[in-house]
Amino acid sequence: MLSLETKVLQQMIKQIGLRAFYLRLLETLTEDFSNWHHFQKCERHAMYVDNGVLELMPICNQNLYSFKYVNGHPLNPLNNKLNVVAIGMLADVHTGYPLMIAAMTVLTAIRTAAVSALSSRYLARKNAKKIAIIGCGAQSEFQILAHHALFDLNEIRHFDIDPAAMRRFENNLRHESFQLIPQQSVRDAIKGADIIVTATAARGKHKVLELDWLEPGQHICGIGGDSPGKTELDPEILRHAKVVVEYIPQSQYEGEIQNLGDEAKNYIHAEMWEMVSGIKSGRIDDQEISVFDSVGFALEDFSILRLCYEIAKELEIGQEIDLLPYSLKDCKNLYGVFLRELHE
Ligand SMILES: NC(=O)c1ccc[n+]([C@@H]2O[C@H](COP(=O)([O-])OP(=O)(O)OC[C@H]3O[C@@H](n4cnc5c(N)ncnc54)[C@H](O)[C@@H]3O)[C@@H](O)[C@H]2O)c1
Numbered sequence: 001m002l003s004l005e006t007k008v009l010q011q012m013i014k015q016i017g018l019r020a021f022y023l024r025l026l027e028t029l030t031e032d033f034s035n036w037h038h039f040q041k042c043e044r045h046a047m048y049v050d051n052g053v054l055e056l057m058p059i060c061n062q063n064l065y066s067f068k069y070v071n072g073h074p075l076n077p078l079n080n081k082l083n084v085v086a087i088g089m090l091a092d093v094h095t096g097y098p099l100m101i102a103a104m105t106v107l108t109a110i111r112t113a114a115v116s117a118l119s120s121r122y123l124a125r126k127n128a129k130k131i132a133i134i135g136c137g138a139q140s141e142f143q144i145l146a147h148h149a150l151f152d153l154n155e156i157r158h159f160d161i162d163p164a165a166m167r168r169f170e171n172n173l174r175h176e177s178f179q180l181i182p183q184q185s186v187r188d189a190i191k192g193a194d195i196i197v198t199a200t201a202a203r204g205k206h207k208v209l210e211l212d213w214l215e216p217g218q219h220i221c222g223i224g225g226d227s228p229g230k231t232e233l234d235p236e237i238l239r240h241a242k243v244v245v246e247y248i249p250q251s252q253y254e255g256e257i258q259n260l261g262d263e264a265k266n267y268i269h270a271e272m273w274e275m276v277s278g279i280k281s282g283r284i285d286d287q288e289i290s291v292f293d294s295v296g297f298a299l300e301d302f303s304i305l306r307l308c309y310e311i312a313k314e315l316e317i318g319q320e321i322d323l324l325p326y327s328l329k330d331c332k333n334l335y336g337v338f339l340r341e342l343h344e
Pocket of ligand 1: 072074077084109112135137138139140159199201208223224225226294296
């Protein structure tokens, strides 16, 4: 079984280049979303605890199975711990044997950003140049760079209630080709933006964005509203926008649309796969306001795990680890091989 530790993933992305990796991931996501009906799907399994949530996200198609363990602990950064960490596994459906385990903290940030960019491919104005980001935490740079892989961005407008987070964001992106323009408030940040990413982390039903502040034609990727009782958008935005979600059974109680209760289905334009497959429209004019109500779905982890497995084989990187008893001569003699000696 292959193990992909964080340092192997760093090496992989260094060899391929982050932009090329994003483009390949976008292709993989497009392929998997287009094959939506080949997957056995379920909502993620979540356990809510005092300071956060612990989740398992399984999915499989005819050939591969994957799951991810991931948490969300918004107060962790106060103790210099990440809000979100993750590990994942890919297995062969035909035998049930695991093929790979992988560090997924960075992969989660990359895939979340790639899915936002995928939504923007269909829902943002084609010539989008300006992006606003609200919340400059762990996910933020990934969101910008995934969009930059698809759009020729020239202006990034960023705001965080924590000035240190804004400085870190600026420092990390200072060598990119676009201009970074720090802002004093959410309202200032979103002025003139084609795409708005909300990536804040706080328990509670917040209104980081309000309907009255928006301009015609803006596309919103709302990634921070991803748990029951944790949302970022004024629900009126959802009533006036083209809303796309990942998987309704999960999004209806974890996403922004939870705030619409029983009315939610009336306001959902599409699940992502419908738009990717061409069954439902993306943007139809320059005036439409649209929302990708992102919560994170298991298929996205499946896509990035299968891509990393493919690339690891191509580049011959990763470490073989011995977590399974491969060397049994007689597969029925598990006891004999491992425990008999204890009793001799
Ligand atoms: N949809 C998905 O698939 C997905 C995946 C990963 C993370 N997330 C969510 O994305 C959010 C961001 O994650 P992260 O890892 O970057 O968290 P983080 O804690 O590293 O960063 C969050 C930032 O938001 C800022 N912030 C909080 N309230 C704000 C406000 N009202 N206005 C401006 N800034 C504000 C904080 O100061 C912090 O810098 C979290 O809510 C997380 O749960 C979603």
